[in-house]
Each structure stands twice: as C-alpha cells, then as structure tokens.
Amino acid sequence: xxxxxxxxxxxxxxxxxxxxxxxxxxxxxxxxxxxxxxxxxxxxxxxxxxxxxxxxxxxxxxxxxxxxxxxxxxxxxxxxxxxxxxxxxxxxxxxxxxxxxxxxxxxxxxxxx
Amino acid sequence: xxxxxxxxxxxxxxxxxxxxxxxxxxxxxxxxxxxxxxxxxxxxxxxxxxxxxxxxxxxxxxxxxxxxxxxxxxxxxxxxxxxxxxxxxxxxxxxxxxxxxxxxxxxxxxxxxxxx
Numbered sequence: 001x002x003x004x005x006x007x008x009x010x011x012x013x014x015x016x017x018x019x020x021x022x023x024x025x026x027x028x029x030x031x032x033x034x035x036x037x038x039x040x041x042x043x044x045x046x047x048x049x050x051x052x053x054x055x056x057x058x059x060x061x062x063x064x065x066x067x068x069x070x071x072x073x074x075x076x077x078x079x080x081x082x083x084x085x086x087x088x089x090x091x092x093x094x095x096x097x098x099x100x101x102x103x104x105x106x107x108x109x110x111x112x113x
Numbered sequence: 114x115x116x117x118x119x120x121x122x123x124x125x126x127x128x129x130x131x132x133x134x135x136x137x138x139x140x141x142x143x144x145x146x147x148x149x150x151x152x153x154x155x156x157x158x159x160x161x162x163x164x165x166x167x168x169x170x171x172x173x174x175x176x177x178x179x180x181x182x183x184x185x186x187x188x189x190x191x192x193x194x195x196x197x198x199x200x201x202x203x204x205x206x207x208x209x210x211x212x213x214x215x216x217x218x219x220x221x222x223x224x225x226x227x228x229x
Contacts, residue, residue, distance in 0.1 A: 040222070045217065048216060106155065
C-alpha cells in the first residue's frame with residue numbers, strides 16, 4: 001500500500017515568490033492534515049480537512065497561506081508571497097477518521113532566500 | 114490549552130542498552146490519547162506507540178513500551194535493546210478532544226544517539 005505522497009521534496013525560492021505543495025493521502029483516508037515543522041521543533045497543525053471541508057484552520061495564516069482539497073482526495077497548500085520566516089518543513093498526514101492513526105508523508109523542505 | 118513537554122534535548126545510549134525518553138503533558142480533558150513518533154534524518158514521521166487515557170495497561174509494541182503514569186501526567190517511552198537504527202529524533206504528542214479532535218500537539222523532541 002502506498003503511503004502519503006508529497007511533492008516536491010525540496011523547494012528553494014526567493015522571498016515574495018509564490019510556492020505550492022502537493023499531497024496525496026493514503027487511499028481511503030478521508031482526513032488530511034497539513035503541519036508546519038520549524039527546525040528543531042515539533043510539527044504544528046496548520047489545517048485539517050474532513051473530506052473536502054476544512055474543519056480546523058485556526059492556525060493557518062490566512063493573509064498569505066491558502067489550502068484546498070477540491071475532490072476530497074489530494075490537497076494543495078499555497079504560500080503567496082513567501083517570507084524568509086516561512087522556511088521550514090511542511091508535512092502532510094492522513095488518517096481514517098479523526099480517531100485513526102495519522103500517517104505522515106516525507107515532507108517538503110522549503111527554503112526562502 | 115494542551116501542552117507537551119520533553120525536557121531532554123538529547124540522549125545517548127550504548128547499543129543493546131535500554132533508554133527512557135521523558136514526556137509530560139498538561140490537559141484538563143479526561144479523555145485523550147498519547148503518541149510517540151520517530152523522525153529519522155530522512156524526515157518522515159514514523160508512528161511508534163499509542164496510549165489511551167483510559168487504558169489500564171501500559172502500551173507495548175515490540176521493543177517500545179510506554180510508561181504511563183496518569184497521576185503524574187507522564188508518558189515516557191522506553192526503548193529496550195537499543196539498535197544503531199534507533200538514532201533519530203523522537204516526538205511525544207497528544208491528540209486533542211472537543212472541537213479540535215484529531216489535532217496532534219507535539220513536544221519539542223529528543224534527539225537519541227545510539228553508540229556502538
């Protein structure tokens with residue numbers, strides 16, 4: 001069974017540029033999470049989806065971050081414009097329902113110059 | 114707000130020895146879940162073990178066991194017979210209830226180094 005797929009694995013951009021990350025969850029997992037992990041820290045939840053509905057986006061900086069999960073399967077997280085402080089690893093996870101174990105993807109490491 | 118504290122930034126252990134990674138938590142909820150994840154240098158988060166707040170027995174998964182002391186609000190991970198491949202960052206996490214059910218709150222992590 002394929003795990004959570006994320007792309008790209010690495011991204012280097014200049015500040016003020018837009019960037020997008022893609023996540024494909026494990027087949028059948030209706031719950032999808034985007035986490036932000038700063039260097040040397042634990043992940044922090046940005047947004048959680050139940051199917052195509054964002055049910056917890058309280059930690060998402062909505063002035064520059066946006067996310068979508070149009071068909072309730074794969075998801076895209078966008079930053080526009082990127083700032084130096086956005087350099088981090090962006091992790092996607094999925095689970096079968098809220099009580100299910102969360103399986104994480106390999107993450108996208110973003111560097112903003 | 115829920116909080117997870119891991120007070121050991123780094124730990125060292127000799128191969129084949131046991132090691133305990135500390136985790137304390139703070140919550141006013143009666144029902145919650147506690148998790149441990151391993152994050153190797155490659156970056157992926159690997160689920161290790163889970164303990165429910167109402168579970169009376171300490172969770173065990175192979176070489177991993179969770180020393181759950183509810184009154185002390187601690188959930189320490191014990192790795193027996195350490196292997197070189199155990200060298201990684203380890204995170205303790207709590208699953209929230211209520212409107213944020215499903216959200217994991219992570220601690221700061223502990224870097225474990227296993228020496229041959």
